Amino acid sequence: MTAHSETSIKYLITLYQQGIFALVMYLIGGEKNTAYNVTVAAFVKAFQSSPSLDNEDAFLIKLAAAAVEMSRDVKVPPADDNADFINLPPEKRRSLNIAKTALGALPFEARVYLLLRDQMHLPYAAIASITGKPDKASRIQTTEARGQLREKLEEVLRRG
């Protein structure tokens, strides 16, 4: 395997760190320090298993797959950190917190599909590669996950 240039590595990290960090954070339940460590580990694994960094899409798939896999094994209590939304208007902050709570209540697999599609906006073909399920199954799973999320949102809103 040839050595990667530090510039290429930094470029890819800058390009994908936001999406992967958010993905991991919501998969593991919001604990930022653990999310940081998992994100770092996912990047390391993706770089080490990539013979070349020319294909950004292929790298992103490896990276997201590593992030999902590593998040699956994490066992941390959920954390409630609202620091990122502190500057938003109160109403907006409230609705995002409700969404966050509802998302956290979903099963892990449902969160994976929702985050990969609706947060990272990955094509279904990429999601299929990451999850190991066929394209069509990924679409169905994503739609079902959205339905589950709507139910959870209503539940959270009813609870108040």
Added chain:
Amino acid sequence: MGSSTLSYSCADINKLLKRFQDDLLLDEESQAFLKHLAVCSKCKTFVRAIGSVSNQIWELGEIKVPEDLAATVIFKLQHSPRPSALKASPSDVTLRKILAGVAVIILILPVLFFSIGHMLKRGEVREAPAAPVMTVSRTAIEDQTPGEVKAVESDPVFAAVDDEAPPAEEPDEVPEEGVVDVNFSPAEPEPFEESLPGDVASKSLHWHVQLLDGAVDRSWEEIMARIDREIAQKSSRIEQLQSDISRLQKEGQAELGRYYSSDVEKKESQVRQQRDQVINLKSSEAEKLTADIRHLREERSRSETAQRQGTSEKQRLDGSQRTQMLNALNTLGIRRDWEGAGFIVFGTDGIKTQQALEQVLQIYKGPDSFRDFTEDVHALPGEPCRVSLFINDGEEARLHWHIDLMGSVEQSAVIEAIAPLAAAVNYQSGDSAVFTIMESKLEELRGKVRAMRVPLYEYGSRRSSSGILVSRPVSVSVYFMK
């Protein structure tokens, strides 16, 4: 992800909004849609304002990423072991073995043919004479310059063994900009071993130097301020020691007479002896600090007098102190066993140790610029010594721990606590070690070591890792005081 040939305008976004929210766009359409939002903040705000479930998931992604995630990833790439994905497959290994065998045969064949030809030419086969070997005495080695060992004429008996060979140097810093070799895998974090380089451990010295590189102009005010800080620090430390001593003495008093059985009484006696040792160590440190404070007050008084007299002298330290010190060691022929993370280790004999100390003292002036933590250790001529030298360069307070121990059992326990939390072991010897640890784990390690009731004194500083998101690798040098 991917590149779309489609390109949308704001009007297109308006038309496609419903289909986007229902996730009914084709991949290419979706990519083009997102591409427009990436460059048009107006459309992005508009789309996000629509209260759909997908939008909310999208907005949840707008969280702040720690700033040095890239630095940590690069550090991990350089220090992580080779991943199993890169190991050769069994068929590759077999092929390599075959090729290696063939290469060896090809290399040997000419030599074989030449030898046979030579012997046939001479007409006889002679027995090769025994290879002459020389013995090199230890004294002879120490008189040589580093890297050059000459044989001394003496009775040829056996080949010399250099049992003072230094461990391989390991890098202690992330390399400069350039190529990051993802294949680079320095030794995996090795378990600490208590292997000692020959007899060197019989005398172990430990020094601290305060580095002031470059020309430094210091006014009398600055000098006195520095002295005041030093006095305050040492006074605080004396208070802490006295409090510890008082607590230990009270504990000792409380335990007396508690045990009645003779077996338990023996154990109590051992515990009391150990406690007395700790009390003695703390008392002697408190005495040294008191003496230091006395010297500092004298220096302050002299500075005040000079200031009143209007003496314009300023301390000026020209040149690089570090360079001067390293040159001094080189001139003395002292070979450094390890250097990095503000820590230098070298082994030599008693005479050269004294000479090195004289050179260092000439370079580092002032009572607070040099400190010998092993003043009671006398380096005798001909006796092997090892010096661990901690350099504080002031710009960044390197972290350095002194751990007072009562025995090797406690040292092993501390080593066992450090090893699993450390990211890498950079250097290790009988009484000193340098390891790298992530900042987020530093507090945990401190807690573990302190919980062992092992006295830990920290030099340099590192902010507490609690509550911080950013976790950087930190090099920590450790010296086990005996």
